[in-house]
Amino acid sequence: MSIRDYEFWFVVGSQYLYGPEVLKTVAERAQEMTDKLNASGNLPCKLVYKVTAKTNKEITDVVREANYDTKCAGIITWCHTFSPSKMWINGLEGLQKAWCHLATQYNLEIPNEEIDMDFMNLNQAAHGDREHGFIGARLRKPRKIIAGYWQNEDVQKRIGKWMRAAAGVEFSKTLKIMRFGDNMREVAVTEGDKVEVQMKLGWQVNTWPVGKLAEEINAVSESEVDALMKEYESLYDIATDNIEAIRYQAREEIAMKKMLDSEGCCAFSNTFQDLYGMKQLPGLATQHMLASGYGYGAEGDWKVSGMTAIIKFMTEGQKGGTAFMEDYTYNLAEGKEYSLGAHMLEVCPSVAAERPRIEVHHLGIGDREDPARIVFEGHEGKAVVVSLIDMGGRLRLICQDIECVKPILPMPNLPVARVMWKALPNLTTGIECWVLAGGAHHTVLSYDVDAEQMRDWARMMDIEFVHIGKDTTVEALEQDLFLSDIVWKLKSC
Numbered sequence: 112m113s114i115r116d117y118e119f120w121f122v123v124g125s126q127y128l129y130g131p132e133v134l135k136t137v138a139e140r141a142q143e144m145t146d147k148l149n150a151s152g153n154l155p156c157k158l159v160y161k162v163t164a165k166t167n168k169e170i171t172d173v174v175r176e177a178n179y180d181t182k183c184a185g186i187i188t189w190c191h192t193f194s195p196s197k198m199w200i201n202g203l204e205g206l207q208k209a210w211c212h213l214a215t216q217y218n219l220e221i222p223n224e225e226i227d228m229d230f231m232n233l234n235q236a237a238h239g240d241r242e243h244g245f246i247g248a249r250l251r252k253p254r255k256i257i258a259g260y261w262q263n264e265d266v267q268k269r270i271g272k273w274m275r276a277a278a279g280v281e282f283s284k285t286l287k288i289m290r291f292g293d294n295m296r297e298v299a300v301t302e303g304d305k306v307e308v309q310m311k312l313g314w315q316v317n318t319w320p321v322g323k324l325a326e327e328i329n330a331v332s333e334s335e336v337d338a339l340m341k342e343y344e345s346l347y348d349i350a351t352d353n354i355e356a357i358r359y360q361a362r363e364e365i366a367m368k369k370m371l372d373s374e375g376c377c378a379f380s381n382t383f384q385d386l387y388g389m390k391q392l393p394g395l396a397t398q399h400m401l402a403s404g405y406g407y408g409a410e411g412d413w414k415v416s417g418m419t420a421i422i423k424f425m426t427e428g429q430k431g432g433t434a435f436m437e438d439y440t441y442n443l444a445e446g447k448e449y450s451l452g453a454h455m456l457e458v459c460p461s462v463a464a465e466r467p468r469i470e471v472h473h474l475g476i477g478d479r480e481d482p483a484r485i486v487f488e489g490h491e492g493k494a495v496v497v498s499l500i501d502m503g504g505r506l507r508l509i510c511q512d513i514e515c516v517k518p519i520l521p522m523p524n525l526p527v528a529r530v531m532w533k534a535l536p537n538l539t540t541g542i543e544c545w546v547l548a549g550g551a552h553h554t555v556l557s558y559d560v561d562a563e564q565m566r567d568w569a570r571m572m573d574i575e576f577v578h579i580g581k582d583t584t585v586e587a588l589e590q591d592l593f594l595s596d597i598v599w600k601l602k603s604c
């Protein structure tokens with residue numbers, strides 16, 4: 112499914128008090144606003160004007176329809192006039208899709224000559240949106256509030272970003288993850304309560320035998336391998352004479368894809384501790400699958416795999432890139448404080464600064480033949496790293512702002528893809544905050560989402576969200592985490 116397949120419904124609040132002429136004008140303007148927002152190019156999904164709501168039944172009906180329509184990823188509400196909110200209670204109480212309250216108004220400026228009491232009755236969003244805001248607060252409904260003029264590009268882009276997060280919610284509810292093998296022995300942070308995750312996020316996380324994958328790998332035909340080799344050659348420089356190693360990765364990719372696709376899985380995990388019947392740890396195979404949108408987590412880390420798939424879906428059509436990542440090592444020299452992220456093999460080439468190379472090198476871990484992998488440097492730019500952890504009884508999503516740089520060293524003997532970044536607020540405070548919050552070593556690194564979108568997603572999913580950014584201090588974060596722990600325990604009672 113593509114993000115473009117989702118749509119959002121525009122529901123405009125009013126009432127019968129002002130007479131039919133006003134209601135006709137409101138409906139015409141709502142349609143005009145919808146058309147112009149769709150034509151702006153700033154929304155990733157279609158907006159559909161549904162109704163100027165004047166009664167409890169109209170609102171309840173449109174919400175019921177939204178809940179059952181698989182194309183509808185959420186509603187956007189706005190009150191052109193005053194819309195008494197008791198009539199919204201039944202509908203909003205039953206709403207199961209994302210909700211954005213757009214606090215805007217039709218006109219940009221107050222017209223000096225034209226303004227009279229008729230104008231005031233028609234254009235009273237400042238008044239109506241406050242009544243609407245009250246009922247959202249009173250119902251404790253999770254909602255996004257975006258204020259500003261609807262033709263302003265920044266406002267439109269914020270609506271677009273929220274749409275991506277809301278589409279990510281719908282994608283999450285149907286996500287299936289295929290596990291090959293269990294989690295790496297003794298590792299804590301990659302564990303998690305799959306029942307809790309399915310209740311909160313909707314993910315279906317299940318295991319398939321590695322032996323079955325080995326059979327599929329052996330059954331791949333030479334012509335299937337030839338076709339995928341052509342694709343590799345078109346995308347990557349072949350920087351090795353060991354073509355057989357590349358062909359084996361192609362075989363692994365074809366087999367993994369067949370198994371995932373046959374079960375409708377968009378994400379997978381595997382582990383170097385369970386490669387029964389396989390000649391190489393999948394490297395290139397996994398990297399190329401990541402580049403085409405699949406989620407992945409190494410060492411059995413199905414939580415990072417799911418998050419990678421979701422963020423890739425949310426950012427469809429964007430160009431910055433999203434990768435499975437791992438914090439590996441630091442440069443602690445004063446004035447040159449950087450993190451170096453990499454993995455043994457599996458970093459997604461969507462974040463590459465230049466045309467990537469396929470290389471074959473020895474890999475000490477996993478006790479298999481030398482695997483082919485894609486090697487490159489990550490590009491510069493603002494990004495985030497995201498980690499989903501299981502706190503026992505609840506999930507916590509941690510998002511840190513980072514600034515990726517061109518690696519300050521060529522590191523010619525490092526045989527894997529690498530990304531170098533400056534963490535915010537700075538390296539050491541950033542580490543202290545991340546470690547305090549319990550963030551994993553595995554993350555999703557994305558240049559295409561920001562903390563606001565991840566916060567929106569977490570709010571809709573009803574999970575805890577922690578943001579580490581330029582203004583974060585250890586002291587304030589410690590206090591937030593302490594209070595948050597109490598709140599989330601109460602919420603789950």
Ligand code: MN
Nearest residue numbers: 409410437553
């Ligand atoms: Mn790892």
